[in-house]
Amino acid sequence: MTGGPLPDPTGGTPADGPVARLAGLVGALREHGFGIGTGETVDAGLALEAVGFADRGLMREALAATLLHGERQRPVFDRVFDLYFPATVTGGGTGRQGDAGGDGGGTDLSALRDRIAQALAAGDTALLDRLAAEAVAGFGGYGSGPGTDGWSSHQTLSRLRPETLLARVRTARTPAGQDPDFTDRLLDDEIRRAIEGFRERVRTEARRRVAELRGRDEVARRAVASTPDRVDFLLAGREQLDELRVTVRPLARKLATRLTARRRRAARGEIDLRRTLRGSLSTGGVPVRPVLRRRRPGRPELVLLCDVSGSVAGFAQFTMALVQALRDQFSRVRVFAFVNRVDEVTDFLVPGAADPAGLGERILAEARVTGWHGQSDYGTAFDEFVERYADALGPRTVVFVLGDARTNRADPRTESLRLIADRARRVHWLNPEQPALWGTGDSVAPLYAELVDMRPCRNARRLGELIGRLLPV
Numbered sequence: 008m009t010g011g012p013l014p015d016p017t018g019g020t021p022a023d024g025p026v027a028r029l030a031g032l033v034g035a036l037r038e039h040g041f042g043i044g045t046g047e048t049v050d051a052g053l054a055l056e057a058v059g060f061a062d063r064g065l066m067r068e069a070l071a072a073t074l075l076h077g078e079r080q081r082p083v084f085d086r087v088f089d090l091y092f093p094a095t096v097t098g099g100g101t102g103r104q105g106d107a108g109g110d111g112g113g114t115d116l117s118a119l120r121d122r123i124a125q126a127l128a129a130g131d132t133a134l135l136d137r138l139a140a141e142a143v144a145g146f147g148g149y150g151s152g153p154g155t156d157g158w159s160s161h162q163t164l165s166r167l168r169p170e171t172l173l174a175r176v177r178t179a180r181t182p183a184g185q186d187p188d189f190t191d192r193l194l195d196d197e198i199r200r201a202i203e204g205f206r207e208r209v210r211t212e213a214r215r216r217v218a219e220l221r222g223r224d225e226v227a228r229r230a231v232a233s234t235p236d237r238v239d240f241l242l243a244g245r246e247q248l249d250e251l252r253v254t255v256r257p258l259a260r261k262l263a264t265r266l267t268a269r270r271r272r273a274a275r276g277e278i279d280l281r282r283t284l285r286g287s288l289s290t291g292g293v294p295v296r297p298v299l300r301r302r303r304p305g306r307p308e309l310v311l312l313c314d315v316s317g318s319v320a321g322f323a324q325f326t327m328a329l330v331q332a333l334r335d336q337f338s339r340v341r342v343f344a345f346v347n348r349v350d351e352v353t354d355f356l357v358p359g360a361a362d363p364a365g366l367g368e369r370i371l372a373e374a375r376v377t378g379w380h381g382q383s384d385y386g387t388a389f390d391e392f393v394e395r396y397a398d399a400l401g402p403r404t405v406v407f408v409l410g411d412a413r414t415n416r417a418d419p420r421t422e423s424l425r426l427i428a429d430r431a432r433r434v435h436w437l438n439p440e441q442p443a444l445w446g447t448g449d450s451v452a453p454l455y456a457e458l459v460d461m462r463p464c465r466n467a468r469r470l471g472e473l474i475g476r477l478l479p480v
Contacts, residue, residue: 025055025060026052028091028092029048029051029052029055029070029091030048031091031223031224031227032070032087032088032091032092033048033051033074034224035087035090035091035223035224035227036074036083036084036087038227039083039087039234039237040234040236040237040468041074041075041076041080041083041084042076043074047073047074048074050073051069051070051073051074054069054070054072054073055069055070057069063092063094066092067085067088067092070084070088071084071088079234079235079250079253079254080234083234086211086214087227089211089214089215090214090215090218090223090226090227091223091227093211093215094136116146116166116167119138119141119142119145119167120167120168120169120172122134122138123135123138123142123167123169123172123205124172124175124176124179125179126138127172127176127198127201127202127205128176128179128180130201135204135205135208136208138205139205139208139209139211139212140212142163142167142209142212143158143160143163143209143212143213143216146162146163146166146167147159147160147162147163147209147213147216149162157217157220158212158213158216158217158220159213160206160209160210160212160213160214163209163213164206164209167209169202169205169206170202172202173195173198173199173202176198176201176202177194177195177198180194180198181194214226235247235250235251235253235254235467236251236254236258236466236467236468236471237466237467237468238251238466238467239439239465239466240319240321240322240325240439240464240465240466240467241318241319241322241411241439241440241465243321248321248324248325251325251467252325252328254467255325255328255329255332256332258329258467258471259329259332259333261471262329262333262336262471262474262475263333263335263336265475266333266336266475266478267336270306278297278298278299279298279299282298283296283297283298286298306336306337306338307337307338307403307404307405307432307478308337308338308339308340308341308401308403308404308405309330309337309339309340309341309404309405309407309478310340310341310342310343310399310400310404310405310406310407310431311326311327311330311340311341311342311343311406311407311409312343312345312349312388312392312406312407312408312409313326313327313342313343313344313345313408313409313410314345314346314383314385314388314409314410314411315344315345315346315367315370315371315376316346316381316382316383317383319409319410319411319439320367321367322409322439322464323344323367323409323410324366324367325467325470326407326409326437326470327342327352327356327366328356328366329470329471329474330342330356331356331357333474336478338403340353341353341396341399342355342356343392343396343399344370344374344376345376345388345391345392346376346377346381346382346383346384346388347376347377347378347380347381347382347383347384347387347388347417348375348376348377348378348387348388348391349376349388349391349392349395349396350374350375350376351374351396352370352374355369355370355373355374382415383410383413383414383415384414384415384417385410385412385414385417385419385420385451385455386414386417386418386419386420386421386423387417387420389420389423389424389427390420390423392423392427393423393426393427397430400427400430400431401430401431401432402432403432404430404431404432405431405432405433405434405435405477405478406427406431406433406434406435407434407435407436407437408434408435408436408437408459409436409437409439410436410438410439411438411439411440411450411452412436412438412445412450412451412452412455412461413448413449413450413451414449414450414451415449416449419451419454419455421454421455421458424455424458424459425458428458428459433460434458434459434460435459435460435461435462435473435477436455436456436459436460436461436462437461437462437464437470437473438452438461438462438463438464439463439464439465440452440463440465441463441465442463445461460477
């Protein structure tokens with residue numbers, strides 16, 4: 008940076024100064040998958056130098072403008088920023104927010120709720136920041152040590168119950184003489200947003216205090232929710248899956264570019280050693296002109312065999328949508344869904360719709376994927392697939408099986424999976440469970456892994472990596 012070291016108006020030590028905090032921020036964001044290079048880090052330092060440290064909001068926006076590559080990264084960035092540049096720290100110095108209430112003995116819960124309601128009604132964000140700090144200090148501490156072993160936003164919010172303040176805030180904000188019913192309809196959504204904003208302030212303050220105890224880097228890595236593409240498929244809720252589906256098209260474009268480049272390189276072929284050595288006789292044995300084996304043009308056929316039951320359904324639906332967006336990369340794509348029966352659902356994936364509305368519900372309602380019970384039965388599904396859809400397999404077919412290999416104690420019938428592996432060019436099994444769980448309970452993953460290539464695939468980022476690496480060209 009051209010202007011020399013960043014100033015530290017608070018007199019903080021270099022180890023905790025603005026440069027160290029910026030480096031920590033960048034490192035934490037990289038841990039969450041942000042692609043931040045050296046040049047962008049330098050730009051961020053220059054931006055901080057330009058805007059100064061007096062206005063924390065301006066600092067936040069300057070860093071976001073220089074470090075982020077998309078709006079979907081913003082929620083993670085904001086939480087990490089609050090750890091490395093908390094509201095009580097200016098320019099990298101250290102400091103603590105007022106610990107009003109101590110361990111809770113001097114904080115009156117009812118009075119604090121009254122003050123929170125008044126601040127919400129007035130829209131006083133500065134006061135809400137102070138009240139969030141007071142609430143965590145008074146009701147968020149836990150442990151049996153001389154001070155506290157940690158801070159919990161969940162514990163604080165369960166005591167405060169700010170969501171129950173809606174009616175009180177609505178009454179305070181209703182103009183005199185105005186119809187309350189009309190006001191209710193106008194204000195309720197706005198008040199709910201304000202309450203959720205206060206809840207997030209409490210979470211931020213709890214993370215800040217935990218960071219003081221355990222270190223910012225550890226908290227930034229473990230206590231900040233990741234971007235949607237790093238959310239565990241099996242733990243993702245409906246809202247997170249909805250956010251994740253927005254990433255289908257960008258991920259598909261990236262994978263298509265990667266596959267096209269691989270196909271272009273592979274089309275040149277490998278060196279034909281015998282013909283190269285024969286041609287080198289005219290140049291004294293020096294292989295000046297390598298002779299290549301030309302590959303036959305052609306694209307692979309793809310078959311998806313997807314468990315659409317229970318918690319693995321979101322994983323299967325996302326992968327179906329991703330493959331649909333990649334359809335042009337294959338000569339043929341066929342998609343099959345199963346619970347304990349298997350049915351072809353290729354026609355359910357509408358061309359051009361990377362995120363088909365209600366895909367999972369439609370498959371369960373219209374496709375024949377269940378028999379007399381609704382539990383997964385991989386063995387029966389594999390048997391039926393071999394019996395009804397053996398024509399989908401061939402020497403150019405790559406099969407992806409998607410599921411957790413939990414059979415609910417049913418016969419795994421490995422002979423059918425072995426037959427699928429023998430008839431296809433290659434079979435890859437993507438399992439959304441972590442390997443430590445394979446073979447536990449009703450999982451027969453180790454048994455199936457002896458027959459096909461089984462790999463853990465717990466989030467969208469890993470799915471993209473595996474598809475880009477495993478698909479033939």
